[in-house]
Amino acid sequence: MARDRVDLWVDATVLPNLLAETSVEVRDRSGQLLRAYPVEDGLMRLGAAPHQVDQTYIDMLVAYEDQRFWQHSGVDFLALGRAAVQAVANGEIVSGGSTLTMQVARLLEDGSTGRWQGKLRQMRVALALERKLDKRQILALYLTHAPFGGNLEGVRAATLVWFGKEPGRLTPAQAAFLIALPQSPETRRPDRNRLNAQAARDRVLRRLIAEGVLSQETGAAAKTETVSAQRRAFPVLAAHMADRALQAAPDQRLHDLTVDAALQKSLEQLAARSLLGQEERLSVAMLVANHQTGEILASVGSAGYRDNDRRAGFVDMTQAIRSPGSTLKPLIYAMGFDEGLVHPQTLITDQPVRFGAYAPRNFDGHFRGEIKVAEALRQSLNIPVVLLADQLGPARVMAALRKTGAAPKLPTGTAGLAVVLGGVGLSMQDLVRIYAMQANQGRSVDLVWQQHRAQQPARRVISRAAAWQVGHILSSIAPPAGAPPNRLAYKTGTSYGHRDAWALGYDATHVAAVWFGRPDGTPVPGAFGGDLAAPVLFELFQHLKPALDPLGPPPPETLMLPTAELPQPLQRFRGRDAVFEKTPDTPKLAFPPDGARLAPLDGGLTVKVRDGVLPLSILANGVPLATGLHQREIDLAFDEKGASSLTVIDAKGRSDRVAIWVD
Structure with missing residues (x-):
């Protein structure tokens, strides 16, 4: 009976919007980001699916935040019990016991992390989410909504700004940094407090080494990587x-x-x-x-x-x-x-x-x-x-x-x-x-x-x-x-x-x-x-x-x-x-004049040329009759009948043309 009531309670849960707005992305022919546009309030929230993210980071995140993520139904009651015992023993909260699904519930509703009413709401939403979505869909919501300092939401926004690359390939040191940053995104921003960021990253590395997730050698090498304080701009290509x-x-x-x-x-x-x-x-x-x-x-x-x-x-x-x-x-x-x-x-x-x-x-x-x-x-x-x-x-x-x-x-x-x-x-x-x-x-x-x-x-x-x-x-x-x-x-x-x-x-x-x-x-x-x-x-x-x-x-x-x-x-x-314009020294066919009708020729035609630079060339119907002429009155062997055209060309390539008719 109690179980049925819990089921009814979970099934009646009004879920937050699971399709929160993400940044509009413009990508090149191979899928590389050219430009991204902010969403409300200037947030850069880039969508991310597990297959787009380095598997090492996924494994380290689950091991650090929620070891039984792949098995529980949204709430890890063992982790909650451990957190409660630690809180009583230490007089303060040592670990929150929140699963990744509960963190997703809080991120979607921007809810409280500490008060019991807020924790209860997160548990209810987490249980409802697990009934509606599969584990990889829930993980995608975390990878999209987790805060990474300033106006950055989502692991892709984080890696582009803090590392200058997409999250497909990450070093263990980079993965540890990305695990630590969302826990306190403003106090651990490397551009504002690089030492805090590095210390938080190293705490993640030490715990994962202690739990055997990372080898001593891998963890030691990761600690030697310097956390860069540079905040890179988002790409703006083909704007x-x-x-x-x-x-x-x-x-x-x-x-x-x-x-x-x-x-x-x-x-x-x-x-x-x-x-x-x-x-x-x-x-x-x-x-x-x-x-x-x-x-x-x-x-x-x-x-x-x-x-x-x-x-x-x-x-x-x-x-x-x-x-x-x-x-x-x-x-x-x-x-x-x-x-x-x-x-x-x-x-x-x-x-x-x-x-x-x-x-x-x-x-x-x-x-x-x-x-x-x-x-x-x-x-x-x-x-x-x-x-x-x-x-x-x-x-x-x-x-x-x-x-x-x-x-x-x-x-x-x-x-x-x-x-x-x-x-x-x-x-x-x-x-x-x-x-x-x-x-x-x-x-x-x-x-x-x-x-x-x-x-x-x-x-x-x-x-x-x-x-x-x-x-x-x-x-x-x-x-x-x-x-x-x-x-x-x-x-x-x-x-x-x-x-x-x-x-x-x-x-x-x-x-x-x-x-x-x-x-x-x-x-x-x-x-x-x-x-x-x-x-x-x-x-x-x-x-x-x-x-x-x-x-x-x-x-x-x-x-x-x-x-x-x-x-x-x-x-x-x-x-x-x-209409070709005649400059003063352009060659001109003075005789015969344009449109002249001539009597039958007895095998020859006299042509007279004014102006132009010697030597001259004379063409009839496009065929050269005489070239290299150094005189301006020329007797040509010409006996064509009917319509013909005569052309004179001077040494500068300038020309004049007339049309004649020979009876």
């Missing part, structure tokens, strides 16, 4: 991305990212070093992804997450909308290759040009005359790429950007030719998508930063051949001074007013981006992508891997020919809608 994860799913307790903690840490250190000696408002951002899988491996939103005053470190510059500068040029050329407008060996004109009111200029203000497309991309010339974009059309460029997964933002409602020189807003993540596509043989890459997230299917943006040709050109650009002479395919960019300095690059496996600028968008005088960002990009790849993965051979369909052997339409390009 901006962690904030994004929390914002996306605020009720989720665990967020598993694709980030690699070791790489993330090394790049955050690189970012901080890269700003040493720079002006105080300059910031930096970096992003690294595996373009074969789409996984983002590191994301550095700023050089210092808490550097709010000078550099607005709280702003995630991997997500900020900025001008891409010249970094879109490879995509424009790749589209031109696919459209059959140009080939890397096509000659294209670099001279003053105007599209209505828009007159682009090269960054250095100089013009190169006729130049091969590949060289125009290597030198990042503006006029050739605008000529090509004019043929493609800005709307098609915008469509290609969106096809990569990017979300371009226009300053006005309509896209113009200025888009290709940075007149569009893109985030760093958008740019990495574009370059990942180029690296991935022209197929779009859906970048992911959360593990187990479904990816969007790949879409064909440019052909395999165009992607290879662009990569081949970019990998032939000379590395910045002091960088290793590897074959990284990379491109730099500087936005209007020196507001953004970019460098993006890739090999056969990885793609990365580096940005420098001010988060508020104000100019940074003298900031160039080639000077600021490119050296850091090359150093980034050294942190990423010991050697680059080569891009590989061209696809079989790639057209590999010199200029002279290309089909005639591909040998030379000139935008049909461009």
Whole structure:
């Protein structure tokens, strides 16, 4: 009858909340903690299960606190009886007799340890807990709620702060310290009283040696370990991305990212070093992804997450909308290759040009005359790429950007030719998508930063051949001074007013981006992508891997020919809608005039040229008729009938062209 009443009493127990809030954890691809967020009142309470904790610590904890933990039903009446006898014999409490289950009951209810009413409540809750949970679940509650000084709850929080590691592997000395600390967490905190902490640890070791849990040798060695007084900070890696994860799913307790903690840490250190000696408002951002899988491996939103005053470190510059500068040029050329407008060996004109009111200029203000497309991309010339974009059309460029997964933002409602020189807003993540596509043989890459997230299917943006040709050109650009002479395919960019300095690059496996600028968008005088960002990009790849993965051979369909052997339409390009501006000394075809209709020729044509620098070359319908000319009136052997075009090119590569009709 009495037993039945006890059962009814236990069964009627109202249990405390067994699902107390634990810190939100953000973890890397291997489960390593990147960042943890405090719970109520700033407590850092990290959940812990027995399998996450060193078994030596578990065994020592049970031996010291509750030897019959695995056998009793929540209350160890033998231990309580022993405690009562000791209290009577000594006139004071020598041991409390509380089981680990009773301690869990007290921790869950934040109850008293000494008064008999509190002890009775702990016994009742402990008996009820044992009927609801198994032993390992009860042990997990202790490992999660035990206090370890200050705002620390749980053994994982303790080992991260006091030892700088997870509790999976602990020394006997560390285990003994963790057993002693919860008994008086404030007076035994090593950062406040290291001697008290060490003395308490040694008492635990002596008792476990006396009871045969530890050997004399192991215990003696453990006592020689010094208790460190250092309180380490919780890891704060990929802080901006962690904030994004929390914002996306605020009720989720665990967020598993694709980030690699070791790489993330090394790049955050690189970012901080890269700003040493720079002006105080300059910031930096970096992003690294595996373009074969789409996984983002590191994301550095700023050089210092808490550097709010000078550099607005709280702003995630991997997500900020900025001008891409010249970094879109490879995509424009790749589209031109696919459209059959140009080939890397096509000659294209670099001279003053105007599209209505828009007159682009090269960054250095100089013009190169006729130049091969590949060289125009290597030198990042503006006029050739605008000529090509004019043929493609800005709307098609915008469509290609969106096809990569990017979300371009226009300053006005309509896209113009200025888009290709940075007149569009893109985030760093958008740019990495574009370059990942180029690296991935022209197929779009859906970048992911959360593990187990479904990816969007790949879409064909440019052909395999165009992607290879662009990569081949970019990998032939000379590395910045002091960088290793590897074959990284990379491109730099500087936005209007020196507001953004970019460098993006890739090999056969990885793609990365580096940005420098001010988060508020104000100019940074003298900031160039080639000077600021490119050296850091090359150093980034050294942190990423010991050697680059080569891009590989061209696809079989790639057209590999010199200029002279290309089909005639591909040998030379000139935008049909461009109006080339004539400088005073630009060569001009004085005769025949543009649009002239000529009588049948008797095997010859006289051509007159004004201005230009000798020697001159004359072409008819793209075919050279005479070169190395040192006179301005030339008699040419020419008897073509119908429509023809005549072109003169001077020693500086400047040209003039007229259309004629021969009856």
